[in-house]
Amino acid sequence: MGRVLAVANQKGGVAKTTTTHSLGAGLAELGERVLLVDLDPQACLTYSMGIDSDSLDRSLHDVLAGRAEAADVLVKSGDLTALPSTIDLAGAEVHLMTRTGGSTCWPGPWARWSTSTTPCSSTARPRSGC
C-alpha cells in the first residue's frame, strides 16, 4: 500500500519544492518507489527533476481535466517518477472551482497508481490550498 506525503504551506518561498524533491530523493535512495506530483503551475519541481515542462505534450493538467490517465503522463527521472506540471495547470484551478466537489477531486486520478507506490509526495502553491 502506498503512502501519500503532502508538503504544503500558505507562505511562498519556504522550501516546499526543495523539501519535496529532497524527501523524494532520500526515500528513493532507501529503496522506496517514489512518485513526485507537481501541483504548481510554475513547474519548479518538474524542472528540478530535469524535465523541460515547456516541451511536454501532457501534464497533470490533462489528468485533472479528465483528458488523460495519470499513468500516461508519468515521466521517469532517475530513481524518481514525476507527474509533471505545466503552466496549463493555472487554468485547472478555475476549471475545478466551477465543478461540484472540484476542490477535493485532485487525488482521484492518481490514487489508483499510488496504491502500488511508496510513497507519493506533492508540492503545491499556497493558492491551491493543499
Ligand SMILES: Nc1ncnc2c1ncn2[C@@H]1O[C@H](COP(=O)(O)OP(=O)(O)OP(=O)(O)O)[C@@H](O)[C@H]1O
Ligand atoms: N535549506 C535551505 N537552505 C538555503 N536555501 C534554501 C534551502 N531550502 C531551499 N532554499 C532556497 O529557498 C528558495 C525557495 O525554495 P523553494 O522554491 O523550494 O520554496 P517554495 O516554498 O517551493 O517556493 P514557492 O512558494 O515559490 O513555490 C530557493 O531558492 C531554494 O534554493
Ligand SMILES: [Mg+2]
Ligand atoms: Mg515551490
